[in-house]
Amino acid sequence: MSIRIANVxxxxxxxxxxxxxxxxxxxxxxxxxxxxxINHPDQSLVVYDDGGVKAVxxxxxxxxxxxxxxxxxxxxxxxxxxxxxxxxxxxxxxYCVRLAEGRNCDRIQxxxxxxxxEAHRFYERQGYQESRKYFIKSLKK
Numbered sequence: 001m002s003i004r005i006a007n008v009x010x011x012x013x014x015x016x017x018x019x020x021x022x023x024x025x026x027x028x029x030x031x032x033x034x035x036x037x038i039n040h041p042d043q044s045l046v047v048y049d050d051g052g053v054k055a056v057x058x059x060x061x062x063x064x065x066x067x068x069x070x071x072x073x074x075x076x077x078x079x080x081x082x083x084x085x086x087x088x089x090x091x092x093x094x095y096c097v098r099l100a101e102g103r104n105c106d107r108i109q110x111x112x113x114x115x116x117x118e119a120h121r122f123y124e125r126q127g128y129q130e131s132r133k134y135f136i137k138s139l140k141k
Contacts, residue, residue: 006045013053017078048088055079057092069106
C-alpha cells in the first residue's frame, strides 16, 4: 500500500471515486484535469494504491502576500466506499500535512458539502474547525 502521484491511467478509478461523492465527470475532461494537476507546481494529485486505487486527494497550495505562512486546500478527498474506516483518509490527510509543512503553509482548508456529515466528523477528528463564511460566485449560467 502506498500514496503516489496520480497519472492518466488512474482516470477510471478516480472517476468512480468522484461519482461516489456525487460528482459525475466526463472521461476526457477528467484526463485533461489530471494532466493539468500533476504538471502544475502548486498542485498535487495523489492516489492511495493498495493493489488498486482506493482513494484520491487533490491539494492546492496558495501563497499569501499579507501573511508569513501560505495555505493548502484539499479540494477532493475521496475514499472508496468499500474501504472507508480503514485509516486511508487519515493517511492521506497526514500526507497533506507533511506536504503543506514542507511548503511553509500554516494551515489547511477543506470545503466539505453540508450533506457529507460523515466526512465532517472525519475532519473534526483530524483537528479541523468549522469556519462559517464561504462565498461563491457562479461564472456559469
